[in-house]
Amino acid sequence: MNPSEVITFLLIGLGVLLVIAGAWIIFRKRRKWAIVLTTLLVVGYIGYVAYYPYLKVSIHAEKYEQVSEYLATTYPDREFMIIPEQYEEGNTVGYFDVNDEETPDMGVSLHVDKNGQVQQTGSWTTGEFPTQQELWRGLEFDYGESYTLDRKNSEIIKKDEWIDGELTVFALTIDGMPAIAVYEYSRAGYGLMDLQVAEDKLFVSTSAEEHTFIYVDERYKEKTAAFLVESGETMSVDATEYKGKLLVVE
Template sequence: MDSGDSVHFFLIGFGIVIGIIIISFILRKRKKVAITLSLALLAGYVGYYAYFPTMQENTHAERYRLLEAYLSKTYPEKQLVISPKHYEAGDRVGEFNVNDITTPTIGVVLRVDEEGQVSQIATWSNVNYPAQQEVWQDLAFSYGGAYSLDKEMPDITKEDMWVDGEMSVFALTINGAPSIAVYHYSNEGYGLVELTEGNSGEFVTAEADGRLFIYIDKNYKKETITVYSESGQQRILPTPELKGQLLVGELDSFM
């Protein structure tokens, strides 16, 4: 029984106490009738309290069946895992963790309400705190918006990386396009600072912490690239030996 259920029973119990007081006052000259009605109220309360867990289990089981039918109809091509199937103390009736069998570490929380309507109320993840060199993998779930069962997962490949203190910079290929992701990482937390995406077969640049980062797609056709800094400076670089690598330079000396 969760805190909401405790409040529910407290309010009902409080109402019954008030009811008994009112009955005793109105029927103060007919004590036997007052006692009988009061005992009936108490018996009903005790019976409801005793039956409540079974009612919760039955309601949860019915909503599980509704959710199964909904997911089978909405996502016939997916293999989805739903839990908990059986209600246990501490669970919330009609709320289920759902994930694609191919992504067991992340999923959504779906709620089935009294009318049988299904809605997403949250996402969940059981991924352990990643190593600094692996934080880029988190991008697969946040790229293009919050995760949902409808979301098409991006194809992301790490090509190169650069780490300095709490800064991690990754050269990535996202859905065939060159990209640079800048992350802040520490023991207290980590997060994406900036994501810069280019076009397939081109190159992409990003600036962070006084440095310029360049990633040239392996399929880039030209022999040189012209790089412009945010301040308007430019530099021409040869590409044959630099493709597929993350280039890093101090802005003051690089440009």
């Protein structure tokens, strides 16, 4: 049992003791009645405490069927992994971690209430510490709106990368548009420092730690591309030579 359940049963037990005490006061001249009532209350309390774990298993199994039916009805063309299928000690009845089988590293937490209604209570990732080269994959979960089963995931493709110590930079395309993601990475942790996504052009740039990073998409047709850098100056690059590559200027 979890702490809240232990407290609940202690309070119920206290209530039973108060009822028993009251029964002995009321039936002090009819001891047999008091004994019978005491026996019924104690046996009933002990029986319920003993049966409660099996009750949780039964309720959880029912809610598993409800959440499975909800997912099959709401998303008929998708397959999901739902855990835990069976109640185990330490779980909370009616709460499930659900992920699309195509995205096993991220998913949502769903709760089935007493009326059989399914609600999302949160989202999650596996939380594994990524390699420096795989940092960009975190955008599959973090980019855009908060993750839900209804969210249309962006298509994110890595095109190039540049690593210098803890500074890690990726050239990407996000939903077909060029982008640059800048990360800081160490054994102690990692974090996204900057993300620039082109809005209407096929090139993008950003700056970090006295470096300027430029990415020109392979579909760009002009010979040169002009950027406004951090200093306020305009920089032109040979797009023909650097298309599809992450250009780093110190």
